[in-house]
Amino acid sequence: MSAVFQQLVAWQRQHGRRGLPWQQSADPYRVWLSEIMLQQTQVATVIGYYERFLAAFPDVEALAVAPVDAVLALWSGLGYYARARNLHRAAQQVVALGGFPRTPEGLQALPGVGPSTAHAIAAFSWGAPVAILDGNVKRWLARWLALDADLSQKPVHEQLWQQAQALVPADASHAEMVAYTQACMDLGNLRCIRRQPRCDDCPLQSSCAAHAQGLQQQLPRPKVRKTQPERAVALWVCLWRDQVCLQQRPMQGLWGGLWCLPEYAGDGEIAALSGAVPLQHLPAFTHVFTHFRLQISPCLSAWPEAAPPPLDGRWFALPDALQLGLPQPIRKILQATAAMQQDFRLQSEA
Template sequence: MTDTKRFFTDRILTWNRSHNDRTMPWKNEKNPYFIWLSEIILQQTRVEQGRPYYERFIAAYPTVNDLAKAPEEEVFRLWQGLGYYARCKNMLAAARSIAHSGKFPDTYEGIAALKGVGAYTAAAIASFAYNLPHAVLDGNVYRVLARYFGIDTPIDTTAGKKRFTFLANDLLPKNQAGIYNQAIMDFGAVVCKPQQPLCKTCTLSPHCEAFQKGLTDLVPVKSKKLIIKKRYFHFLLLEQDGKIWIRKRTAKDIWQNLHEFPLVETPAPADLETLRQTPGFQRLLPIKTKTTAPGIELKQQLTHQTIHASFIRFSLSPDFTLPEDYMLVPANQLDKYAFPKIITDYLKR
């Protein structure tokens, strides 16, 4: 290892000894099930948002066997609001396979084979729970490494991933993998932040390429710009004698396995009259029916999509019916079903 690399690793560990104050309930945890749970919850989720979910999950399911035995609908309801429901489905599948095998895997390969576990999560669990020498690479680590070593290879390319993976593993002190992995992520979150990094007081600044050359705003580099798609959802609240029609979303799309009201999606914003002309609307409500309340509009921002949703209520006669993938449920029992956040926000109103 070169002097610059040794300096980096030593300084990260020294910094951690005096700044180990980023308190999180899963920090210093050794139970692989709790670590795995926290890592799955935190994928694409901020720490402050994920923390209450983590606490609720370990209270409801103190062991992986408890989670494995839980009914899917119950787990989805506990997950409600976190988004990315494929994560929840994979988590349950993984819990069931662990329970079936009799113990939590204790090798990197065994952990990486679990559903929903990628390279980062596998390295985090392997190093935190078992101190196995696998370096984590998340957004914080990419940023610290790119800046300190002045690397401008885009981090979202195969070449970039290869280069950073090799470097991260080269820097890893093999006997302190868990502590070091946590330390470098904390360092990225607290000191080498995306905006306004604390370079003036940073322990790495004497050898930091980006700081020395004034490049902190230019690295890390990404090759692709995130494209955000706009979608227009119109939920029809079809009420019949105190009951309401819902169905489970089964298509491979956002919110798979959650429930929703009958939905018409349009490629652009549409008022009610325009909506009535669409084949989707006419399939659901072929007869002219008056709305019973003004429509309500809500918006939800997902990573790759902005959802603009309108909710329109209709009161229907007792002979109205929908195809068999729809269910008519009592309105006061809607809380038994897991819905996407935008629908629970609407229901809270």
């Protein structure tokens, strides 16, 4: 077991990812922020968000006192928005506690911090000799063990946790834990990838049971894909005096706390509300969530009356609207609308 630990430490120092912005400090605020952002999100996507977020909220105190709208606005486009709301709540808890808890158990008490995230924060920040078990680690560990089982099952998950922790020496140094924890992530991301694993470049090839048995392509056992249910919604892009109406969603639930266009079951409802004002149907598209697919049909109209239409919500100039916390599909629609307005102005001036 200690040989595996040392092999991964040595491999990471030579071949693993270094120079990422969150690797430059053991500050638990920066470590925690990066770990939350990296949940179910690629490193390349996170880097820009991480840097912009730190520029706006350089420490946990600044984040704790910020309006949640400002937090959501900077998170806009990163997805899984419960992470942003939990981040804001957790920052307030950390300030109330006087600092970050230094144990995995204390870190898990923060909103949005699960066992693997808590262990990663503790290992990177203080060198705690604890294992992580994210999706990348599950994959290479299941192959290393030649574990032919459904990894989502609780007993299997617990077995993987035990095996992962058994690889970590209790007397590992802080520097070793930083390198090892990063190696665990990098191995699954750079070598032991989901399809066509790069076994020839893997530091654990000689001890990998799946490789010895020629099972690296079959393991871990793939999840059974379920057919995703579909929903449909019509969205009204209602312009009045070059402003657009947006509604803020409740904090709990889908797109919680974000600003969205008024939505209806179908464009017939929008036509009834707009009356004689003509509707322009923008291109429909599908947005895929974790558990369902949403068919989105946007309708655009320009309200000509002196008074705005009877819509619940707030009116924003389009440039201001695009600075708000918006779900990615709403941002896509508003950007297209702004481009159409600009093209119309250019044509008029010509």
